[in-house]
Each structure stands twice: as C-alpha cells, then as structure tokens.
Amino acid sequence: MAEVEIRDLHKRFGSVNAVNGLSFDVAPGxxxxxxxxxxxxxxxxxxxLLGLIRPTSGTATxxxxxxxxxxxxSTHVGAVLxxxxxxxxxxxxxxxxxxAVTGEHPMGRVEEVxxxxxxxxxxxxxxxxxxMGMRQRLAIAAALLGDPEVLILDEPTNGLDxxxxxxxxxxxxxxxxxxxAVLVSSHLLxxxxxxxxxxxxxxNGEMRGRGTLEEVLGGDEGDVTEVHAxxxxxxxxxxxxxxxxxxxxxxxxxxxxxxxxxxxxxxLEAQVALTGLAPRRRSLETAFFALTGGEQ
Numbered sequence: 001m002a003e004v005e006i007r008d009l010h011k012r013f014g015s016v017n018a019v020n021g022l023s024f025d026v027a028p029g030x031x032x033x034x035x036x037x038x039x040x041x042x043x044x045x046x047x048x049l050l051g052l053i054r055p056t057s058g059t060a061t062x063x064x065x066x067x068x069x070x071x072x073x074s075t076h077v078g079a080v081l082x083x084x085x086x087x088x089x090x091x092x093x094x095x096x097x098x099x100a101v102t103g104e105h106p107m108g109r110v111e112e113v114x115x116x117x118x119x120x121x122x123x124x125x126x127x128x129x130x131x132m133g134m135r136q137r138l139a140i141a142a143a144l145l146g147d148p149e150v151l152i153l154d155e156p157t158n159g160l161d162x163x164x165x166x167x168x169x170x171x172x173x174x175x176x177x178x179x180x181a182v183l184v185s186s187h188l189l190x191x192x193x194x195x196x197x198x199x200x201x202x203x204n205g206e207m208r209g210r211g212t213l214e215e216v217l218g219g220d221e222g223d224v225t226e227v228h229a230x231x232x233x234x235x236x237x238x239x240x241x242x243x244x245x246x247x248x249x250x251x252x253x254x255x256x257x258x259x260x261x262x263x264x265x266x267x268l269e270a271q272v273a274l275t276g277l278a279p280r281r282r283s284l285e286t287a288f289f290a291l292t293g294g295e296q
Contacts, residue, residue: 003028003150003181004049009058011044011205018044020205021058026181026198028149031172033196033213034185041205042185043082046154050079062150074103078143079152084135088128092119092138095127096145105146113141118167132159140171151175154185169195225255225263228276238270239263247289252276 004026011019019041026032036042047053049060051067060066062076070076086095096110114120117137122130127138136159143151156172157165172195176182186192192199199216201209209216229235232253236246244266245256255263260277267274 003063004183005059005061005064006045006049007059007061009045009048009060010056011041011048011053012056018205019048019055022202022205022207023058024200024207024210026150026183028181029176029179030197031176031182031184031195032198032200033192034183034200034202035187035189035192036202036208037187040187040202042187042202043154044205045202046079046081046152046183046185050077050081050152072104072146074099074105074146074148076146076148077150077152078146078148079154080136080139080143080156081154082158084139084142086127086135086138089126091124091126092130092141093123095138096141099142099145103146109145109147113144116144116171117141133161133164136160137164148180150181150183152183152185155188156184156186157188157191165191172196223257223259224280225258225260226252226276226278226280227255227260227263227267227274228252229267230273230275234270235267235272235274238266238272242266254280 006022006024009019009022010017022041022045024032034042034045044053045060048055049067062070067073067077090098093110093114096113097107099105100107100110111120114123117140119134119137119141122134127135130138136156140153140156143153153172157168160168172182172184176197184192184196193213196213199210199213200207201216226249227235228251232248236253239246239253239255244258247254247256260279264274264277
C-alpha cells in the first residue's frame with residue numbers, strides 16, 4: 001500500500017474547478033515531485049490531503065486513512081506549507097519544545113532535528129530575528145519532530161541561498177533513503193529535477209503527466225535530438241512531413257522520437273545545412289511545456 005493515495009480527487013470553489021479528478025500515489029523510499037505552474041491546484045490538493053479543506057469528492061489518504069483519523073498524526077505525517085508561522089518572540093528551541101509536548105514526542109528529538117537542519121548554533125535566538133531561509137529550516141525541523149513516515153514540503157527551497165538549496169537536495173534524498181515517502185510541491189521545475197525519483201505534473205487542476213523522472217523527461221517519444229540549422233523553417237517542414245514532432249527551443253529545435261542520424265538524413269534530403277546536431281534528453285521544463293501546452 002502506498003503511503004499517500006490520491007483517488008479521483010475533486011475540489012470546487014463556486015464555479016471554479018480547482019482540482020479535477022486527480023489520482024496518484026507517493027511510495028515509501030522515494031521522492032515525488034508534485035509540479036505545476038502557480039494556480040495549478042497543488043496547494044489545494046495538499047490542503048485536502050492534510051484535512052484543511054474538504055474535497056468535493058474523491059479521497060486523499062495516508063495508508064488508507066484520512067489525516068483527521070490518524071492517531072497522533074505528527075508521528076505519521078510531517079508537513080511544511082508556504083504559510084508556516086511562528087511566535088516571533090519565542091526561540092527556535094522553545095518553539096520545538098512546545099510542539100514536542102503537544103505532540104507527545106521525546107524531548108530529545110528537539111536537539112536531533114535542530115542538528116539535522118543546521119540550526120543548533122542559532123537555536124536560542126528569537127525567531128523574529130531569523131532570515132527567511134532560517135525560518136524555512138525551522139519549519140522543516142518541526143515537520144521532522146515526530147519522526148514521520150511521510151514528509152510533505154510545499155516550495156521547500158523558498159528563502160534558501162545556494163548552499164541551503166544544496167542542503168535541501170541532500171535532505172530530501174536522506175529522508176527517502178530512510179524509508180520515508182517524500183512529496184515535494186514546487187513550480188521550480190529544474191530545481192526539483194535534481195532531487196526527485198517520480199513526477200506528477202498538473203495544470204488547471206488536471207493530471208498532465210506522471211511516472212518516474214526518466215519517463216517524464218523522455219515522454220513517450222524515445223530519442224530526442226537537438227538540431228540547429230541555417231533554414232530552420234524549411235527543416236521543420238521536412239521533419240514534419242516525415243511524421244516527426246518538433247519543438248522550438250531558443251535558437252534550436254528539439255526533434256522528438258528520432259535519432260541524430262535520422263535527422264541528418266532528412267536534412268540532407270531537404271538540402272538544409274546543419275550547424276549543430278546532437279542527442280539530448282529533454283529538460284523537465286521542455287517536458288512540462290509539452291504536457292501543459294505552455295499554460296502558466
């Protein structure tokens with residue numbers, strides 16, 4: 001059984017379909033990227049999963065149980081949403097101690113999670129003096145406090161500097177290696193691509209793609225060839241006449257489902273001079289653009 005199970009989830013707000021028939025799983029021991037542009041329905045899905053809003057229909061469960069039905073939920077699920085808040089006059093250590101008491105967690109976990117997120121030296125400072133990145137680390141420490149089976153992070157790199165982003169990548173991989181099911185919601189596609197195993201892509205509340213990272217990067221087209229030509233329009237026409245799908249990317253073209261050799265042969269037949277030709281895996285941004293039709 002998957003640790004997180006979304007089944008035919010729908011959520012309407014008046015006349016707006018915020019989420020429309022989503023179904024996917026998040027497996028233990030893997031990092032799943034939940035991706036889409038702003039307004040795609042990611043936050044609504046997470047809020048339904050965490051019991052903060054009620055779905056119009058469908059289910060969002062943890063091992064078959066709704067969040068509100070979990071006993072001591074913070075021992076099962078740790079979550080960081082974008083609007084995490086703290087008492088500004090309280091220190092990070094005291095903030096976590098309060099959560100440890102209310103969640104019935106061993107007090108020793110406070111020091112463990114402070115160390116895990118790199119806040120030990122700043123633990124007695126008041127949170128009002130923290131940077132955005134430090135607040136993000138503290139929110140993650142709070143999510144880890146109950147040693148949960150599932151970790152849910154919404155835009156986890158917000159406020160982090162480059163070293164902090166590298167740390168976040170390591171943290172995600174470590175949490176999955178420890179057997180946790182990790183769900184990361186983000187619109188920063190290139191950043192997430194360096195950390196995840198599986199990808200779920202949505203737009204306008206609907207599923208547009210899911211699978212392993214390799215499957216989504218490659219799509220169903222197999223080989224991808226990057227090509228640059230002196231007469232790109234003529235080359236596009238020749239490639240499309242041979243039934244190939246072509247995407248424009250910057251000053252070049254991506255030809256889906258064919259090898260550089262095949263592209264070269266078609267260019268030669270069409271008498272189009274090439275200035276660059278190489279195999280290439282599509283970027284996650286390119287795959288996302290193709291799946292969503294460029295919706296923002």
